Structures are given as structure tokens and as C-alpha cells.
Amino acid sequence: MDLVLVNLIDGLVTGLLLFMLSAGLTLIFSMMGVLNFAHASFYMLGAYFAYQISLALGFWMGLIFAPIIVGVIGAGVERYGLRRVHQYGHVPELIFTFGLALLIEELVQFIWVRNQMPYQIPDVLNFTAFAISGNSIPAYKVFMIFISIAIFIGLLYVLTKTRVGMIIQAALSYPRTVEALGHNVPLIFMGVFGVGTALAGVAGVIAGPVLGTFPGMAFVLGSIVFVTIVIGGLGSLWGALVASLLIGWITTFAKSYNIRMEDILNGIGISTPENLSESMFRDIWAVTSPQIADILPYILMVLILIFRPYGLFGNRDA
Amino acid sequence: MNNPMRDDQITTDPSKPAQRMRAGSQRLAAFPWVIAGLALLVMPYVFTDNSAITIMNQMAITIIFALAYNMLLGQGGMLSFGHAVYAGVGGFACMHVMSNTDFFSMLPLPVLPIFGGLFGMGLAMIIGSFSTRSAGTVFAMISLGVGELIAACSVIIVAFFGGEEGVSGDRTYGLPFFGIEFLQQIEVYYLIAFWLMLSALLMYLFSRTPIGRMANAVRDNPERAEFLGYSSRWVRYYSFIFSGFFAGIAGGLFAINYEIVTEENLNTASSGVILLVTFLGGVGFFFGPIIGAIAFTLLQTVLSLQTDLWAFYAGVLFLATVMFFPGGLAGLLMMHVPAIRMGKASKLVVPYIITLIPALIGILGLSALVEMTFHARHSSVGDEEMTVFWTTFDSHDVLPWAIAIGVTVVAFGVMRMMLPTLRAAWAEANTSTKGGAA
Numbered sequence: 232m233d234l235v236l237v238n239l240i241d242g243l244v245t246g247l248l249l250f251m252l253s254a255g256l257t258l259i260f261s262m263m264g265v266l267n268f269a270h271a272s273f274y275m276l277g278a279y280f281a282y283q284i285s286l287a288l289g290f291w292m293g294l295i296f297a298p299i300i301v302g303v304i305g306a307g308v309e310r311y312g313l314r315r316v317h318q319y320g321h322v323p324e325l326i327f328t329f330g331l332a333l334l335i336e337e338l339v340q341f342i343w344v345r346n347q348m349p350y351q352i353p354d355v356l357n358f359t360a361f362a363i364s365g366n367s368i369p370a371y372k373v374f375m376i377f378i379s380i381a382i383f384i385g386l387l388y389v390l391t392k393t394r395v396g397m398i399i400q401a402a403l404s405y406p407r408t409v410e411a412l413g414h415n416v417p418l419i420f421m422g423v424f425g426v427g428t429a430l431a432g433v434a435g436v437i438a439g440p441v442l443g444t445f446p447g448m449a450f451v452l453g454s455i456v457f458v459t460i461v462i463g464g465l466g467s468l469w470g471a472l473v474a475s476l477l478i479g480w481i482t483t484f485a486k487s488y489n490i491r492m493e494d495i496l497n498g499i500g501i502s503t504p505e506n507l508s509e510s511m512f513r514d515i516w517a518v519t520s521p522q523i524a525d526i527l528p529y530i531l532m533v534l535i536l537i538f539r540p541y542g543l544f545g546n547r548d549a
Numbered sequence: 550m551n552n553p554m555r556d557d558q559i560t561t562d563p564s565k566p567a568q569r570m571r572a573g574s575q576r577l578a579a580f581p582w583v584i585a586g587l588a589l590l591v592m593p594y595v596f597t598d599n600s601a602i603t604i605m606n607q608m609a610i611t612i613i614f615a616l617a618y619n620m621l622l623g624q625g626g627m628l629s630f631g632h633a634v635y636a637g638v639g640g641f642a643c644m645h646v647m648s649n650t651d652f653f654s655m656l657p658l659p660v661l662p663i664f665g666g667l668f669g670m671g672l673a674m675i676i677g678s679f680s681t682r683s684a685g686t687v688f689a690m691i692s693l694g695v696g697e698l699i700a701a702c703s704v705i706i707v708a709f710f711g712g713e714e715g716v717s718g719d720r721t722y723g724l725p726f727f728g729i730e731f732l733q734q735i736e737v738y739y740l741i742a743f744w745l746m747l748s749a750l751l752m753y754l755f756s757r758t759p760i761g762r763m764a765n766a767v768r769d770n771p772e773r774a775e776f777l778g779y780s781s782r783w784v785r786y787y788s789f790i791f792s793g794f795f796a797g798i799a800g801g802l803f804a805i806n807y808e809i810v811t812e813e814n815l816n817t818a819s820s821g822v823i824l825l826v827t828f829l830g831g832v833g834f835f836f837g838p839i840i841g842a843i844a845f846t847l848l849q850t851v852l853s854l855q856t857d858l859w860a861f862y863a864g865v866l867f868l869a870t871v872m873f874f875p876g877g878l879a880g881l882l883m884m885h886v887p888a889i890r891m892g893k894a895s896k897l898v899v900p901y902i903i904t905l906i907p908a909l910i911g912i913l914g915l916s917a918l919v920e921m922t923f924h925a926r927h928s929s930v931g932d933e934e935m936t937v938f939w940t941t942f943d944s945h946d947v948l949p950w951a952i953a954i955g956v957t958v959v960a961f962g963v964m965r966m967m968l969p970t971l972r973a974a975w976a977e978a979n980t981s982t983k984g985g986a987a
Contacts, residue, residue, distance in 0.1 A: 266686055312872065319875045322628050325689060326828055327871045329630070333821065334864035341861060341923060454697050454817065461690045514706045522705055529698040536691055537679045 233364040238483050244372050246479025247379035251434035252452065253459045253471040254386060255427035261403050261466040262423050263313070265321055268328035271453035272335035273428040277301045277435025278444045279339060282350040290353035298432035305428025309421050332449065340446045348444040375437050382433065383472070399423060458532045464545020473543060478528045485524035492518040581836075582750065589742040593735055602734045608846040609745040610802050615827045615838035616752050617795035622824070623832030624756060625788040626768030627681070628689045630820055631696020632796060637815025638672050638699070639665030639797025641710060643804040647718035658723035658731050659740050662801030669797020670790055677789035682782055684768070696820055703812040715811030718804070731805075741802050748795050753835055755791055764788045825867050831877025840878045858923060862916065888978040900967070900974040907963040913938070914957030921953060 256270045280300050281293035288296075308331065316327045352371050360370040390396040402409045402419045410416045435448075442448065459478055463470030493516050523530075535542060592605060614636055621627040643665040647653050680691040703710035710716070720737075721730050729736050755761050763784045766774040771781040804810050813819060822845075830841020845863075852859040874881055888894045917937045924935040925945060935942065942949045 264686075266690070312868075315872055316875075321685060322622075322626065323871055323875050325628055325686070326824065327868070329821065329824065330864060330867045330871055333825075334861070334868055337858075337861040337864050341858065342926070344927060450817075454693055457690055458694055461687075461694070465686065514708050518705055526698055526701040526705075529694045529701070532694045533679075533691070533698065536687075536694075540682060540687065 233366065234487065236363050237366045237368070238487050239480070240368060240372065240376075242480035242483035243476065244375050244479070245483060246476035247376060247383075248434055248438050249452075249456065249459055249479060250472050250475035251379055251382065252431050252456045253463070253475055254383070254468060255430035256456060257460055257463075257466060257468055257471045258430075259424055259427040260460070262420055263317075263324075265313075265324040265328070266457065266460075266465075267424075267427070268325060268453070269308075269331040269335060270328075270428070270431055271449040271456055272332045273301050273305055273431040274435040274438070274452060275339060275444075275446075275449035276304065276335065277432030278350065278439030278448065279343060279348065279435075280432070281436040281439060282348045282444055285350065285353075294433075294436050297436050298429040301432030301435070302425040302429030306421050306425030308428075309424035313424070314417070332453065336446055336449060343446075345446055348439075350439045350444040352440045371441065375441075378433075378437060382430070386430075387468075455528055458528045460542075462528070462532050462535050462542055464542030467542070467544040470542055470544030478531070481527050481531070482524045485520040485527055488520060490520040492516055582746075585749075586746055589746065592742075593738055599734055602738050604846060604850050606734070606738055606741050606806050607850070608843055609741045610799050610806065611823075611826060611842040611846055612839050613745055613748050613802065614796055614799035614823055615830065615842045616749060616835075617792045617799060618823050618827050619832055619835075619838045620752060620755070620764075620788055620792040620795070622827055623834075623837065624761065624768065625684070625764040625785055625792075627684050627785060627789070628692075628824075630689055630693040630824070631699075631817065632692070632792075632823055633817075633819035634696050634699045634815045635669040635673055635793040635796035636800035636803070637810065637819070639669035639800030640804040640810035640814050641716060641800075642668035642797070643801040644716040644718050644810050645709070647720065647722065647804070648716070650722055653722050654724060656724055657726040658720055658805065659726055659743065661720075661723070661805060662744055662798045665799075665801025665804065666794045666797040669800060670794040673790045673793025673796075677786050677793070681785040681789050684771070684785065693817070696815070696817055700812060700816040703815065710812065711810075713812065715809055715813075717809040720805050720808055737806055741806065744798060744802055748798055749839075752791075752795060756835060760784060760787050825863070829867060829870055829877055831879030831881075833876050834879040834883060837877050837879030840882075844878060856920060858919065861919075891978075893978040896978045897974055900971040904964055904967040904971045907960045907967065911957050911960035911964060914953055914960055917953045918950075918957060921950065 252270060252274055256267060259265075259267050259270070277297050281290075281297035284293040284296055312327060312331070313324060316324050352369075356369075356371045356374050358370050359367040360373045361368055388396075390400060398409065398414055399419060402414065402416050406416045409419075439448075442451075455478070459474045460471050462477070463472070463474030496516065593602060596602070596605065617636075618629070618632050621629050621632070639662075643661050646656070646661060646664050676691075676695050680688055680695065704712055721732055723731070731737055731740065756764075763774060763779050766777070767779070767781040767784045774781050774784070800810070800814065803814065826841045826845045827838045828841070829845060830839065831837030848863060848866075849859065852862065856862075870877060876883070885894060885897075888897060920937050921935070928935070
């Protein structure tokens with residue numbers, strides 16, 4: 232039971248981090264109708280900028296300034312890149328963000344070389360918050376949980392309760408009408424893109440010390456983020472939340488319990504072949520759950536797409 | 550090729566210019582293929598170097614793969630982020646046929662790629678059955694997810710994918726083909742060249758079939774295609790299957806050429822590269838991917854010898870293409886067709902020379918600056934010598950920086966001054982004097 236609790240907390244941390252990325256991506260998607268392939272690259276930029284700032288000014292300044300810089304860069308990308316490509320249609324837009332992801336990875340390698348950066352957890356948070364029957368939960372994890380939840384609530388508040396949020400929501404659905412009412416819709420789009428990428432930047436700042444700050448970090452998370460929002464349903468913020476938590480928990484539990492495929496197959500009444508080492512399917516029998524933990528989200532996505540193509544909460548069959 | 554019957558129905562009057570033009574292009578249609586075939590035959594005698602033949606093999610395989618990819622992206626409007634999977638699986642299948650020596654010794658090597666093609670096709674049939682329901686974003690996401698899934702399987706299903714070291718084999722165990730045992734590179738070159746011609750021709754013919762034509766219609770407007778009585782889903786599905794087949798052939802040729810296939814052949818990076826190649830060449834034309842594959846392979850092999858930053862330049866080039874020339878290199882070339890038709894292309898030569906040479910110098914200056922920045926930032930202490938454009942200097946010195954910046958600024962300045970001349974010449978060359986349509 233205690234192990235379940237520890238796994239629940241670990242999965243929550245992973246899921247909430249994933250949610251921060253997918254929230255920004257969902258926001259951008261519902262606005263422009265294009266998936267920003269470079270979203271995880273902005274997450275990586277967040278981590279690198281925060282590392283560079285933390286060298287001079289400490290972790291907390293990094294937490295404040297790195298997302299702002301990332302957001303400004305994101306807004307610039309929308310203004311000078313994406314808006315230009317928009318006239319050619321959606322596929323070139325998607326290809327543009329894909330190229331951007333490649334270029335950002337190369338740029339990061341250009342500036343910071345290929346090695347992992349020694350980006351550390353701040354000393355203030357480097358202690359054990361509490362322990363559950365011998366399994367210690369570091370304070371940094373608790374901090375990550377709280378900051379993610381705070382950002383989610385803040386985002387929800389701004390979007391649903393304030394005037395700015397109302398204009399944004401209206402601009403998402405009826406851009407022309409909002410424009411006719413005298414609002415600067417291109418500016419709103421640029422702002423939302425900036426905020427979305429800044430959100431990815433925050434995730435990078437707080438994940439960098441735990442998951443490592445290296446040029447491949449965007450690649451590692453990049454495709455999982457897409458899987459998340461596809462499972463949740465494109466354009467649905469609640470769907471993104473549910474899918475992120477689901478993926479966080481599934482991978483965590485699969486990693487900590489060593490379930491063997493052989494046991495499952497025996498359980499459903501298929502007996503192990505006599506000469507397993509000669510069988511063509513020997514690898515399938517030998518598979519264990521920690522081995523496939525990282526690809527479980529993809530399997531889940533394929534299954535969801537076959538049986539419910541618009542995702543768990545999606546209402547548009549894009 | 551074009552159905553002459555149908556053309557006759559459009560205009561029956563032979564004096565109509567449209568009819569004459571069509572008849573002319575009918576006769577010309579075989580011309581590029583003959584030229585391409587002859588070029589493929591002669592190439593090894595022009596570039597006799599072993600490394601040149603290696604590059605040409607690589608190029609030919611990339612061309613087949615890029616053409617197969619363009620069947621989806623350019624013709625069907627389906628953006629796939631995981632197409633390397635079909636080529637990779639085709640390659641793995643061929644490797645397993647090769648390692649089954651009893652069977653392989655009865656099989657002439659040139660037919661081996663068919664197995665790759667069939668495996669690629671089989672996989673495409675399975676994946677396509679649910680992924681081609683829609684084009685656009687959802688298709689792109691599924692292709693990415695499936696690609697990741699299969700690439701990740703390579704470390705789990707070791708029996709088929711061989712784990713991290715991949716699967717290797719020996720092509721020479723096959724049944725000798727008219728006494729050729731494919732020991733030498735040049736023999737493999739001709740094998741690949743044969744398959745290149747055959748698959749390019751088949752893919753071209755496919756694009757002229759009703760399904761190939763309908764793929765274009767489905768890409769542009771699925772609803773209207775449905776309204777005409779075609780199921781856009783089935784049209785996409787067929788395109789997907791054929792694309793998987795030819796991707797598998799490319800994978801099989803890869804297996805024959807390198808005698809090893811690894812996880813790298815099916816991961817997302819390879820899928821990204823083929824997207825880059827195809828888009829760079831231009832997705833709007835059949836021959837676009839061919840240009841893209843040639844240009845990219847040259848860029849990759851030549852540039853990577855010169856600089857460690859070649860991927861960076863490739864990325865910049867790719868983004869510039871998406872932003873400024875969405876038609877790719879092929880689109881850029883085809884922009885000149887009206888001017889050539891009107892016989893005014895010669896007017897563009899001088900403006901091009903006086904604009905492009907400064908532009909080229911400016912780009913070289915800029916890349917020198919990039920190299921110098923990289924060197925100045927990352928060189929170990931004391932190692933401050935570097936070589937750019939065959940000149941060796943100290944990257945921490947002021948003089949080289951001043952020269953590089955000066956050259957870049959002046960060159961781009963000259964280019965800007967010349968741009969109005971080019972624009973005027975362009976407008977002039979594309980205006981018909983007779984007032985007829987171009």
C-alpha cells in the first residue's frame with residue numbers, strides 16, 4: 232500500500248510536468264489549428280536559459296526570467312515565422328515547426344555543446360520532505376507538484392474569469408467577430424503563442440535539474456507530449472490534464488512493478504511453449520513491464536485512435 | 550502516360566494550340582526517362598572513384614525513398630512523421646531473407662528488394678487501415694506515434710530487429726545473377742540503378758492512374774472527391790500501401806548496399822530526414838524529390854567533410870525553404886518555365902549573375918562568422934588556430950573578424966542594390982509581348 236502511495240506521487244509529478252507542456256500546446260492548437268512541433272524545444276530552451284541564469288543569479292531568478300525570455304522568443308517565432316508560413320496552409324506550418332525543432336536542437340548544441348549541463352536543484356529545496364515507510368519524498372518533488380497546480384489554477388482563472396480570458400476564448404472561436412469589435416486578433420494570437428511557449432519554458436526550468444539538461448531532452452519528451460494531447464483529445468484542456476496524469480501513472484506503475492508478459496499470457500490460459508528459445512515469439516514472452524514502460528503511451532494512443540479517434544475528451548474530429 | 554483518347558475529347562480541332570502542345574509533350578514524355586537512364590549508365594565512368602560510387606548508391610536509395618514519401622506528402626497531402634519505419638522494416642526483412650542461406654542461395658540478389666517491398670507494403674496495410682481515416686494533423690500524429698512505437702520495439706523484439714547492433718548479412722551468398730556475384734561496388738551500383746529506374750517509372754505511372762489522380766483531388770478537397778463518388782479514405786489507403794511498398798524497396802536496397810540494418814533506419818530522425826529531403830526538393834512536382842535527394846546527399850557528404858556544423862546549415866536551409874520557397878527547388882526551377890516558353894529567359898542571366906554572386910559571397914561570409922563564433926567559444930585554451938576557406942588564422946584575433954564582417958556586410962549591401970534590377974528583369978521576362986496567356 233505504501234509503495235502504491237509513493238508511485239502515485241511520482242506519477243503525479245511526471246503527469247503534471249507533462250500537463251504543463253501539453254496545456255501550452257493545447258492552447259496554441261485550439262488557437263491556430265496547428266500543432267507546434269517545436270513545443271518541447273521551448274521546454275529545452277527554458278531549462279538551458281534557467282541554467283545559464285542560475286549560474287549568475289541563482290535558481291529563483293532563473294525561474295522568473297527564463298520563461299519570460301522563452302515566451303518572447305516564442306512570440307517572435309509566431310510573428311516572423313509562423314504568420315508568414317500560415318498563408319501556405321496547415322501542412323507547411325507543421326513542417327515549419329518541425330524544422331524549427333531541428334534547428335533549436337542544433338542551436339543548443341552550437342552554444343552549449345553536447346554534454347549534459349550541471350543544472351542543480353537549489354539548496355533550499357534539497358532535503359527530504361517526508362518519508363513513507365522508508366521511501367523518502369524529496370522536497371523538490373512537492374515543490375514541482377505545487378507549482379504545476381498553481382499554474383494550472385492560474386491559467387484556468389485567467390481564461391474563464393477575466394476579461395482578457397473572455398477575449399482570448401472568443402478569438403479562438405470567432406476571430407473575425409472579435410476583430411470587428413475592435414480587438415487586435417493577430418496580437419492576441421502572438422500573445423497566446425508567447426504564453427504557451429513560456430509555459431513550456433516553466434516546465435523546462437523546473438524539470439531541468441531532475442530529468443537532466445541535455446540537447447536530447449526535447450526529443451525525449453517531444454513525442455510523448457503529442458501522444459498526450461492526442462489521447463486527451465486535440466484542443467481539450469481537461470483532456471490534456473487527464474491524459475497527462477494517466478500517462479504519468481501508467482509509466483510509473485509499469486516501471487515499479489515487474490510484471491512479466493509470460494505471467495499475463497499464462498493467466499489468460501496460454502501456456503508457455505516447450506522450446507521457448509527456438510520460438511519466433513520468444514521476445515514477446517520474455518517482455519517485462521519496465522521494459523515497455525516507455526512505449527506504453529504509444530500503445531495507448533494507437534488503441535485510442537482505433538476505437539475513439541477524437542480522443543478521450545475531444546469533440547472535434549480534426 | 551496521358552490518355553490520348555481523353556485529350557481528344559477535350560479538343561478535336563487539330564488547329565487548336567492546346568491540342569498541338571499536348572501532342573508535342575506526348576512525344577517528349579519519354580525523353581527525360583531516356584536521358585536519366587543514359588546518365589545512370591554513364592555515371593560510374595565519369596566518377597570512377599569508389600567513394601563517388603558510394604555516394605551515388607546512397608543518392609539513388611534516397612531518391613526512391615523520397616519519391617515514395619512524396620506519394621504521400623505531395624500527391625496525397627498526408628504528412629507522415631514515421632515513414633522510415635516502412636523502409637526500415639523492408640530492410641530488416643531483406644536481411645532475414647539474406648541470413649536464411651538455404652533459401653537465399655536459390656534466389657538471385659536483384660529480386661531481393663521485392664521482399665523488402667512486400668514487407669513494407671504489409672506493414673502499411675496494417676497501419677494504414679486505421680491511420681488513413683483522415684489526413685492532416687491526426688494522420689501526422691498517428692504516423693509519429695506508430696513510428697516511435699516500432700522504433701522502440703527494436704530493442705524489445707530482438708529476434709527481428711537485432712537489438713542495438715542491428716542485423717547484418719552477406720549479399721554474396723545469393724544465387725549468381727548471370728555470373729555476377731556482387732562483390733564489387735560497381736555491380737551493386739548497377740543493381741540499384743536498375744531498381745531506381747524501375748521504381749521511379751512505376752511511381753510515375755502510378756501518379757497517372759485514376760487512383761493517383763484521385764489522390765490529388767482528395768488532397769485538395771476531400772469532400773468534393775467524396776461527392777464525385779470516390780471514397781477519400783480508400784484513395785488514401787491505396788496511396789499509403791503503394792508508398793509503403795516503394796519505401797520497402799528502398800529499405801531492401803539499403804540492406805543490399807550496406808549489408809547492415811539497424812534501429813537508425815527506422816527511428817524518427819530518419820523519418821525527419823526524408824521529410825526534409827522531399828520538401829527541399831519540392832513536393833509539388835514528381836521530379837522534386839529527385840532533386841532534393843541529389844542536393845541533400847551532396848550537401849550531407851561534401852559539407853560534413855568540411856564542417857561539424859553541417860546539420861545546423863541544413864536546418865537553416867530547410868527553414869528558409871519552408872518560409873520563402875514552399876515549392877522547394879523544383880518550384881524554383883519551374884518558375885522559369887513561362888520565361889523560357891516566351892524565349893525571354895536570356896534576359897535574366899545577367900541580373901542573376903550580378904545578384905547571386907554577391908549573395909553567395911555574403912552567405913559564405915556569414916558561415917565564416919558562424920564557424921569563427923563556434924571555434925572561439927568551444928576551442929580548448931591555447932588552441933586558437935582555425936582554418937576557414939583554406940586560410941588559417943587565430944580565431945581570437947580582431948583582424949579576421951573585421952574582414953569576415955566587412956565582406957558579409959558589403960556583399961549583402963551589393964545584393965540589395967542589385968535586387969531592383971533583378972525584379973525589373975523578372976517582370977520583363979514574364980510579360981508576354983503578344984498579350985497572350987503564358
